[in-house]
Amino acid sequence: MISRYQRLGAALALTLATLSAHAGLNIQTWTVAGGAKVFFVESHALPIVDVQVDFRAGGAEVPAGKAGIAGLTRGLLDAGAGNLDEEAIANRVADLGVQLGGDADMDRASLSLRTLSNPEERKGAIDLLATLIQQPTFPAAAVEREKARSIAGLKEADTQADAILARRFAAAVFPDHPYGRLPSVETVSSITREDLVDFYKRNYTAARAVVSIVGDVSRAEAEAIASRLTGGLPAGEAPVATASSALPHGQTIRVPNPSAQAHISIGQPGIRRGDPDFFPLVVGNYILGGGGFVSRLTKEVREKRGYAYSVYSYFMPQRDVGPFEIGLQTKGSQADDALKVVSATLAEFLAKGPTEAELQAAKDNLINGFALRLDSNRKMLEQVAVIGGFGLPLDYLDTYRDKVRAVTVAQIREAFKRHVSPDHLVTVVVGGDGDKTAPVKTGAKP
Template sequence: MKRLIAAAFALLVAQTALAGVKIEHWVSPSGAHVYFVESRVLPMLDIQVDFAAGSAFDPPGKSGLAALTRATLDNGAGKLDETAIAEQLADIGANLGGSADTDRAGVSLRTLSARDKRDPALDILRSVLHAPHFDAAVFEREKARTIAGLKEAMTRPDSIAGKAFWAALYPDHPYGRQATPESVSTLSRDDMAAFHARYYNATNASITLVGDLSRQEAETIAESITAGLPKGQVAAQPAPPELPKGGQIKLAHPASQAHVYIGLPAIERGNPDFFPLLVGNYTLGGGGFVSRLMKEVRDKRGYAYSVYSYFAPMRQTGPFQIGLQTKRSQAGDAIKVSREILADFLKNGPSEEELAAAKANLIGSFPLRLDSNKKILDNVATIGFFDLPLDYLDQYQAKVQAVTAEDVKQAFARRVRPENLITVTVAAD
């Protein structure tokens, strides 16, 4: 019987994913954009509240402020200190989380949908968003923890390479700013409170709800979340980044393995080139052991255990990146082969067989991206925050299928210009 129930549940989840996701959207009276997916499969509710409050909005000279604000947000709020918040969440079986990246910062809540569990969980979420304590002792603790983490990261070649790579790709843009022990050490509690007051407002918010709710309940919950926030303004975006002048940056390090990153700013969210780039990159370096980079750099020559490429679209122009690790003495050869493979792909694109294999994998694996409420939440929150079409998930497979080899060649020619490629190496001879 248990196996039958499990099989039936798996089938139901799969059918739900294949049938697409119905996204309802409205603007709350407080000014927040709200996205809702009703799902009665489980008695659960998932909520994510995102703000345009990522590291791109750190004031000059205060890199790390966005991340520190988010890290301190749920460590005491309203009438509860951080211990009380943790205990009450544990008592009702709810989970409060969230993160901050370059473009956005947010808070997420997962709770049972029964009113006796849902209501106290929502009370905690509202307190965290509306009235964080930003307790001085907690602030100093999180600040010290952040500084220690940054100092430790400065000893690791992968972290050193990553920071140098982003700084080189975006030398005159907020995307290239990096938190350092020095920048974080200058931050004050007043800085954090001011950042929260500026960016954590209703107009700057995107709210996503997925789960066991009616539309009316979703409207009520969304408005209760934003009604306690200042109305505020949408965060102003910086000017788009310019393409950097290509070149190579070599950083010394005693590690036995060299870390190599090659790339450039390439594409923003919602750009129509995304699907040709997605399909093409599967062949180039996104398809694991079937990709050209893996076959040529690892399998044929043994230069690296792993080599990959990907596009990371962001609010503004996000990067294209090739990454690998190799022996110090082989770094130059590995870079040469990787650049040759990229050049050949730019010139000739994928074969028809490679194109068909890429489409089959991307289309066939797509339902796995929607086989849980959490995954649906992640996808819909991304659609909402980045202003993608509401039928984005419904059209995903058809857009992948429609890509031609010529589409791939043209999109790569527009987005990946060899003369603008930056190569960063750490610990290479």
């Protein structure tokens, strides 16, 4: 007898072979009772349904002093729900042959599900997901176990230069915003089961939910799925916009660490989702540091001078203004010289923008690679969830390539001037002290 896992695996193996490249997606949308928004793409290429439920329950919603509670809450949803304990949930997942997933970041907490689309297995899978979303029990033993696991991970991270860098960089770039508050041993230790229950009740509501569905179901079936997943949630209050982060003062922070490599991040608040400068910045950043070996930063820092194996830049648009960041690692003795090259490369790009040849090469790469974003149900689901979760236009994917194609050198130059200012760039350097030829540095402790 062929198992559910074998059938699901066979269907997944056909994904790349049977899905064609889409110019975009026919996204249908509606709102269910209670206020949850639904975004649906009907696709019968495979007998699979992918579902994701996103809640406005990420790190930005966390009370001061409780950083880490968003991730703990999300992680404990399958530790017990309804009349099912953790073992029963795991057995149910195995019996149904479904795949559960999800995560929590600064803006969203998500639960995702992949199941075969036949009615019997689909119903069992959706019922299970609804139970996890609507009836978590947060067992005390599981809470303490996951807290201990998180604390152990944080203690280990506090010895690693890259983790120290992430914490110090976030705090310096977002000093007055939740985006700058990352979990610590102290904040996670302070979280109680009552805190988790309260966070869940305030944030896992229908008004704060977005349901994304992609796959082998009809519109009527998708409506039933969305209603089943959110119908048992309290309506709650519609989320309010978070306050924008003020631009930080330009500064350099050096953090001692015995690593031979200096771990470096340079950046500031960049753009939010839906910013009109998004496409000029995407294309421009590909040229500056997002295009791997063809980017200017790689050519100047790695190829010409050998200061770093990898150097990169990116914009991370979020619900509020997410970071613009340049990152690299280099020997401690070379850190100051590498920083000078990065600064000069960025300054020239801000002043002049890219060349026409660089612009055309970047456009060609971004346009030609676009189809890979939509070559499976899973990737389509990710794109639909972003569109729904951040309120992007429904034709965002349909118009993506045309908007990339329309970007000009002048638009890139002006967009970068609006969003990247040397006066507000924060530089954080962690480590490099283990390089015996490095100059002695002083600075704040991590």
